Amino acid sequence: MKATRDWFGDALVDVAADHENVLVVNCDLASATKTTRFKQTFPERFFEIGIAEANAIGVAAGLAQEGYRPFIASFGHFLTGKFLEIFQSVGLNNAGVVLVGTHAGLAIGKDGPTQMGLRDLALIRSLPNVEVLQPADGVETRAMLAYAVTHDRPIYLRLCRQPQREVHDQDYQFRPGHPDVVSHGTEVAVVTMGAMVPVVLDAVELLAPTGLRPTVVNASSLPLDVPATGDLLRQYRHVLVFEDHFIRGGLIDEIGRIVLGLDRHIRFHAWGVDDYGQAGSPEELYERYELDAPGVASRIRAVTGANTPEIGGSKQ
16 A cells, blocks of 8 residues: 555656656655655756745746656645646646646645645646546556656646555556546446545445445546547446545536536536535545545435445445
8 A cells, every 4th residue: 555646756766767858846845745766866857946836837847848758746736826837838838747746635634725735636627738647556657657758748647645555457558538447337437536546446345235336437537538438427327426626627527528418318426625625634534525435435325316224434
């Protein structure tokens, strides 16, 4: 069990060994963003800018325009907080920067909403040429890094702080924009991404005694392939989205637009963070927003109208 930020730190060193144009632009957060090993291995390719994300974005964009593949790493909340610089220097110039936003979602816990990456997807999704990648485990993190160094388009790589188990085997192949079904079921499709994938899988196991078995879809990269995603979701009566992000602007909006465009009626439901976030332990916060396994299981049970027993430990 490792956090995707840890898997990122290891995978970055591995891909950099084969791609000399890979650089790191750091914002005095090497330890937290797991770029220390890169600094130790490739010190001449590591640029410390300090606590100055706006400046670092400009530096990274300039390096990208000279043919390098810079990875700029900071907390997602701080990095996307410099949205004007991302818009002007990276997006508008189509600069091949990989923006690495760590500490996505509620898991930063007691540090509270001033440091939680809860609005980053909404901001980045507004840029028409920036891909969003959010791995669910170590296997997917390595696959995404291998993909990211094969082209020079701008990317936002969203990473989590909390340790999580593997949900893919070693044969997994990352296909950008393609919905990844990690568990097959019937009637209900639950779409999520990142650290919420194992949580939803745990919720499905809680529902197993009730006879309800949802399909779990890992939407690990945005924008999604609309035809492929639509073909998948039209097979279900209910489509639910759970995301560790504000309820507006993120994955919920992406899936909602696809469902709205389908040629059949599907009941659509979604949950995320409906305020600015709170300070508390990660466990307390995920329970409060019903984004832990019992909360997710309870929500699925409630909206599907299943006449099933209560889910132990969940809130109604």
